[in-house]
Amino acid sequence: MSTHTHQGHDHGHDHDGHEHEGMLEDVELSERARRVLAMEELLAEKGVVDRTEVQRLIDFQEARSPVDGARVVARAWTDPDYKGRLLSDPEGALLELGYPLVGSAKLAVLENTDAVHHLVVCTLCSCYPTSLLGLPPDWYKSFAYRSRAVVDPRGVMREFGLDVGDTEVRVVDSTADLRYLVLPQRPAGTEGMTEEELVALVTRDSMIGVGVALAPVA
Amino acid sequence: MARFQPGDLVRVGDAQMDAHHRTPAYIKGRVGRVHALSGQYPNPETLAYGADGEPERDLYLVEFDMRGLWGERATGPSGDRLLVDVYEHWLEPADAPGSDGGRA
Amino acid sequence: MSGVHDMGGRPNDDPIDQSQHILSDWERHTHAMVGVLREKRLITTDELRRGIESIAPQEYERLSYYERWSASLETLLVEKGLVTQEEIDARAEVLREKWG
Numbered sequence: 001m002s003t004h005t006h007q008g009h010d011h012g013h014d015h016d017g018h019e020h021e022g023m024l025e026d027v028e029l030s031e032r033a034r035r036v037l038a039m040e041e042l043l044a045e046k047g048v049v050d051r052t053e054v055q056r057l058i059d060f061q062e063a064r065s066p067v068d069g070a071r072v073v074a075r076a077w078t079d080p081d082y083k084g085r086l087l088s089d090p091e092g093a094l095l096e097l098g099y100p101l102v103g104s105a106k107l108a109v110l111e112n113t114d115a116v117h118h119l120v121v122c123t124l125c126s127c128y129p130t131s132l133l134g135l136p137p138d139w140y141k142s143f144a145y146r147s148r149a150v151v152d153p154r155g156v157m158r159e160f161g162l163d164v165g166d167t168e169v170r171v172v173d174s175t176a177d178l179r180y181l182v183l184p185q186r187p188a189g190t191e192g193m194t195e196e197e198l199v200a201l202v203t204r205d206s207m208i209g210v211g212v213a214l215a216p217v218a
Numbered sequence: 219m220a221r222f223q224p225g226d227l228v229r230v231g232d233a234q235m236d237a238h239h240r241t242p243a244y245i246k247g248r249v250g251r252v253h254a255l256s257g258q259y260p261n262p263e264t265l266a267y268g269a270d271g272e273p274e275r276d277l278y279l280v281e282f283d284m285r286g287l288w289g290e291r292a293t294g295p296s297g298d299r300l301l302v303d304v305y306e307h308w309l310e311p312a313d314a315p316g317s318d319g320g321r322a
Numbered sequence: 323m324s325g326v327h328d329m330g331g332r333p334n335d336d337p338i339d340q341s342q343h344i345l346s347d348w349e350r351h352t353h354a355m356v357g358v359l360r361e362k363r364l365i366t367t368d369e370l371r372r373g374i375e376s377i378a379p380q381e382y383e384r385l386s387y388y389e390r391w392s393a394s395l396e397t398l399l400v401e402k403g404l405v406t407q408e409e410i411d412a413r414a415e416v417l418r419e420k421w422g
Contacts, residue, residue, distance in 0.1 A: 029348070029417065029418075029421050029422070030348070031414070031418075032348065032389050032392055033346065033347075033348035034414040034417040034418055034421070035392065035396060035410060035414045036348040036351055036352050036355075036392050036395075037348065037351070037417055038409075038410050038413035038414040038416075038417055039355065039392075039395065039396060039399060039405065039410060040351055040355055041413060042405045042409055042410065042413055043355070043399070043404065043405065046404070046405070048359075048362075048364070048404055049355065049358050049359065049362070053358045053361075054351060054354045054355055054358055055354070057353075057354035057357045057358055058350045058351065058353075058354045061350070061353065061354065061357075062350075102357070102361075103357065103360060103361075103367070105367070121330075123328070123329050123330030123331075124327055124328060124329075124330075124371075125327065125371055125374065126387065135345065135353070137340075137342055138339070138341070138342050138343060138387075139338050139339060139340045139341075139342075141387045142338060142339060143329060143334065143336070143383070144334050144336040144337065144338050144339065145338050146329040146330065147329045147330065147331065147332040147333070147334035148334055148338070150330040150331055151330075151331045156338060159337055159338050159340075160338070160340075173330060
């Protein structure tokens, strides 16, 4: 495999000035990109995959973002019955809001309280609740995060500007078939806010555990 | 029927293997406590090589004391924990962790 | 000796780099192709992981995230006989000539 995994930083800049018919002049693919496209074309020609299926999944993934997770969190903050279902039957509770889980992985919810703060990592690869939150941030996949989060979670959180003080820290290493979503605490001073207003306070980082929900603007 | 229940002390197997498996090295041989049952899932160790993963395995969320696990490398106060999903065939019943902090 | 991928607790003093790159199309296609093949039960998540874990340690550390995914995908497609190495090589060459 070693001959096929080189990143194409050495691709030639051999544009000869004339435009290929119907193609953008500035398109330039790395060797890795060419190989990915080659695989997709070949699989399509052989009838193994339909390229519209690939595009459908790209569209699905692009349609997901931390805002989707924020809607789930805000609903849990404002509806105790929903929160109960979210903790006991996450898959059903997500589906209620129109978020089906795709792929084989199930999802579990970790509730932060005054006593316990959760932080999620996947040390072996980069497991993440992509069905709900979209694709993970680069730092979540970094070697530094994967190495350090399980041994120095408080140091890692401080780098993100979070100090949880006396609260017990529980790091969850997502090693298997479960993807973990942190249910952050509802911030103080938000009693009068609507569910829609609360959504804006729920950050991606608060659902991974390197942050908490934002305080309301006074 | 799950072999372990929440609260049970378990020792993680310490098998060193190159083949695909989902038990991280840092808990191998260590004693933890079952925090929760996470359900039944196909065995990743056979799924990784084209098999169907049957029979399914019980999965446990096992908690480890950070100081017991890391010793002086732990940076937080006592009480901080690490929870890891571990498949049943990697677990054996264990006695209370000793003064060695749970090292095998 | 655990595999290079088994990173939990490995000594690492690097700060967490919180910068973010914009995903390239080929990265999105890699992710989606894996998803489609998984839906069709032609590959499993654990096969993809196994393919990634089989990348030589130095190579693993050098490659980016989706480079590792796509390298593993290539390994699995060939292993399963869905496409051959020669077909991928030849098509990649065609694409090089076509797109630069």
